[in-house]
Amino acid sequence: MMKKLLALLLALxxxxxxxxxxxxxxxxxxxxxxxxxxxxxxxxxxxxxxPKFLNMAVNFAYPSLDAHKDYYGxxxxxxxxxxxLFRIDSDMSVKPLLAKDSSVSDxxxxxxxxxxxxxxxxxNPVTADMVARNFQRLxxxxxxxxxxxxxxxxxxxxxxLVITTPAVFPTMLVALTDPEFAVMDLDGTTDFDxxxxxxxxxxxxxxxxxxxxxxxxxxxxxxxxxxxxxATLYYMPDADSKLMAMQAGELDCYTSVDAAAQEIxxxxxSSYVLxxxxxxxxxxxxxxxxxxSDKVREAVNLTVDCEAxxxxxxxxxxxxxxxxxxxxxxxxxxKPAPDPVKAKSLLEADGYKLNxxxxxxxxxxxxxxxxxxxxxxxxxxxxxxxxxxLKNVGVKATLVVQEDPDAGYVATGDYDIALYCxxxxxxxxxxxxxxxxYRQSGKWAKAGxxxxxxxxxxxxxxxxxxxxxxxxxxxxxxxxxxxxxxxGYVGLFNKVSVARPGVTGxxxxxxxxxxxxxxxxxxx
Amino acid sequence: MAKYIGKRLLHLVFIMIAVSFxxxxxxxxxxxxxxxxxxxxxxxxxxxxxxxKTREEMGLNRPFLVQYGDWALKALRGDLGESYKDGFAVAxxxxxxxxxxxxLALTSLALAFLVxxxxxxxxxxxxxxxxxxxxxxxxxxGNSLPNFLISVLLMYFLCVKAKLLPLTANESVKGLxxxxxALSIPICGRFIRQFRAEFLEQLGRPYVxxxxxxxxxxxxxxxxxxxxxxxxxxxxxxxxxxxLLGGSVVIETIFRWPGLGxxxxxxxxxxxxxxxxxxVLFTSTVYVVINLIIDICYSWxxxxxxxxxxxx
Numbered sequence: 001m002m003k004k005l006l007a008l009l010l011a012l013x014x015x016x017x018x019x020x021x022x023x024x025x026x027x028x029x030x031x032x033x034x035x036x037x038x039x040x041x042x043x044x045x046x047x048x049x050x051p052k053f054l055n056m057a058v059n060f061a062y063p064s065l066d067a068h069k070d071y072y073g074x075x076x077x078x079x080x081x082x083x084x085l086f087r088i089d090s091d092m093s094v095k096p097l098l099a100k101d102s103s104v105s106d107x108x109x110x111x112x113x114x115x116x117x118x119x120x121x122x123x124n125p126v127t128a129d130m131v132a133r134n135f136q137r138l139x140x141x142x143x144x145x146x147x148x149x150x151x152x153x154x155x156x157x158x159x160x161l162v163i164t165t166p167a168v169f170p171t172m173l174v175a176l177t178d179p180e181f182a183v184m185d186l187d188g189t190t191d192f193d194x195x196x197x198x199x200x201x202x203x204x205x206x207x208x209x210x211x212x213x214x215x216x217x218x219x220x221x222x223x224x225x226x227x228x229x230x231a232t233l234y235y236m237p238d239a240d241s242k243l244m245a246m247q248a249g250e251l252d253c254y255t256s257v258d259a260a261a262q263e264i265x266x267x268x269x270s271s272y273v274l275x276x277x278x279x280x281x282x283x284x285x286x287x288x289x290x291x292x293s294d295k296v297r298e299a300v301n302l303t304v305d306c307e308a309x310x311x312x313x314x315x316x317x318x319x320x321x322x323x324x325x326x327x328x329x330x331x332x333x334x335k336p337a338p339d340p341v342k343a344k345s346l347l348e349a350d351g352y353k354l355n356x357x358x359x360x361x362x363x364x365x366x367x368x369x370x371x372x373x374x375x376x377x378x379x380x381x382x383x384x385x386x387x388x389x390l391k392n393v394g395v396k397a398t399l400v401v402q403e404d405p406d407a408g409y410v411a412t413g414d415y416d417i418a419l420y421c422x423x424x425x426x427x428x429x430x431x432x433x434x435x436x437x438y439r440q441s442g443k444w445a446k447a448g449x450x451x452x453x454x455x456x457x458x459x460x461x462x463x464x465x466x467x468x469x470x471x472x473x474x475x476x477x478x479x480x481x482x483x484x485x486x487x488g489y490v491g492l493f494n495k496v497s498v499a500r501p502g503v504t505g506x507x508x509x510x511x512x513x514x515x516x517x518x519x520x521x522x523x524x
Numbered sequence: 525m526a527k528y529i530g531k532r533l534l535h536l537v538f539i540m541i542a543v544s545f546x547x548x549x550x551x552x553x554x555x556x557x558x559x560x561x562x563x564x565x566x567x568x569x570x571x572x573x574x575x576x577k578t579r580e581e582m583g584l585n586r587p588f589l590v591q592y593g594d595w596a597l598k599a600l601r602g603d604l605g606e607s608y609k610d611g612f613a614v615a616x617x618x619x620x621x622x623x624x625x626x627x628l629a630l631t632s633l634a635l636a637f638l639v640x641x642x643x644x645x646x647x648x649x650x651x652x653x654x655x656x657x658x659x660x661x662x663x664x665x666g667n668s669l670p671n672f673l674i675s676v677l678l679m680y681f682l683c684v685k686a687k688l689l690p691l692t693a694n695e696s697v698k699g700l701x702x703x704x705x706a707l708s709i710p711i712c713g714r715f716i717r718q719f720r721a722e723f724l725e726q727l728g729r730p731y732v733x734x735x736x737x738x739x740x741x742x743x744x745x746x747x748x749x750x751x752x753x754x755x756x757x758x759x760x761x762x763x764x765x766x767x768l769l770g771g772s773v774v775i776e777t778i779f780r781w782p783g784l785g786x787x788x789x790x791x792x793x794x795x796x797x798x799x800x801x802x803x804v805l806f807t808s809t810v811y812v813v814i815n816l817i818i819d820i821c822y823s824w825x826x827x828x829x830x831x832x833x834x835x836x
Contacts, residue, residue: 144563144574146573238777240672249687404555406564408555
């Protein structure tokens, strides 16, 4: 009886494994076939006569390629399949792409766009009517664009699109760089989830929902020669897997290299090319004005040494002064250098005295601050480092970790110091971040910073059309948050990319996460 | 027997109601919701008005019992609903995850069993020999090393150094080998220890020494030992099947294997109630059914249990 049972069990296992795997083996990306196996292709030099196929790892995978839904547009753009009217360049400036010209009426309510002579991958021309219908569809299917419901999108002629807004909308061009504003051929696409027809340099060859994607060159690409023949984008969420796949020669490049892998790549510069640029994702903390005096908050800010923290985090972050990259016109703010001696004197001036345990106390009560944080984006490391730095000046800090900060400490305001991470710059303009951080109706208002004055400045920024004035206003608002010791800006996550020598142009020099393959991506 | 099976299946209904209710309640009480998670997925802040509107559209503002009742009624009709995260059918997601998890679980289990059983018999027969010492060392190591470490070691030696297997070959026979090894090594270690202990206990029983003294051939004695140990072995293997079919998050993530474990973990992170509920229903059913199958197997193996009504 046992033998029969065993035999039955084993036979069942084998049949299941072989049947299922056999089916999937037939569905393996053909890129591997055309470029040899991943290992062989990457480890051998690419001959100019041979097809150029790139193997790249990506961190997320979605179940659909419908660029208008959810955040799927981020990945169709990374895959080089979809494009927008404008794109952001490495210097953070907005550059035309599918639109070749734009203008706004004197009252600031009517935007006119002249489209470039672009065509979809099926050869159909990109018309103003198609673009208008795309934007209408985006507003209908993506809840994040509900604010656009009152905008009107009209085709004035074949190549002229007019967008009318109910109020002045100075950040229109920046908004249109969002990957969700991708333009697809709504009439020519039969399966938005698996095979959207768009204007990018690549078209989908195979797509596994929440898995790997294979693209090949778009032979009808309208904007210059596409250097690659195709690419396979492997969904690899695990950092060790990516490192080892790179070492095994199965990958040619990827972004979001972690600190441990970065050290390994740095030690072998002949095999790997690392590109490290400051990104747009910011680590910061909020100091609760309702629970700490001005002097205590200033002491905390003078204690936190952002350079030391960035150094500890080994190149994954750059020390921040404000929420934006220092080279941006709206990143021109200053903050005092760390000064633990001055921090101590401030605490003493506030009535605190060092006790026998080395902590400051007042009226027999130890100065104890809670550092609320969540387990993501290296915030636990940051919390421990801040705790250590505060301890060195005599401030006791306790760590409070919550799973969902937005539903937890951010919503309740129950913290002394709240750590958080967010994308500060979504596309070359400061308003998004200023609006999210400093509004009186915003989620950080419970900490007490926003005043009527800041609100007035933010309202002015919202409708200001002059770029220099916008930068000046943003700098003024951010500087106020620094000077009043309401916020502490710790680090900007670096965008760290690695590639084999000769692999270029996979958006490694653009700080945003939503760019990847372009016509210029190449293996030489 | 039929009455017994019917009774157990009736228990399954109550178990599924209790487990799904408790899971729904726990998810409901935990901070955060699917609307905010979905809209803020990439770290882009969205206004509270938009989050609230999405919450309303998703029905998350309804009272707890209404939400649960709505889900339960649909589930009774065989409709597990759509994922809050992406709107795709939960049944389809579970079916895909189950397919890959079953392949990985059953091949790993078969591999572990095939290695562990002969080794356990040999080491039990040759207690304290060199083979026994080496096997115990492997067993300890396999048991002690965490999954991720075994996975990283396998990747390093088999992919980076020896270049025997590709890391990018998921969802294929080649892609199955490494996750299967990573999953089966600790199971094998555990099986060897447990099987060996069971065989040693059986070998120490009077019926074994009696048979040996009467000159019964060793292979016949071993047959009886194996038969008598099979109830314990079946329990150990059965429980492992239940655990493995729940999926392994670590191994599935490292080796890009699209199984149930990662699906469930992502659903929990995103507060994707319909997927979580579907997963919970599935795992509770698997546990109950596997336990039932094991109990039926007991009565096949041991006729005394059959007389008592088939249950253990």
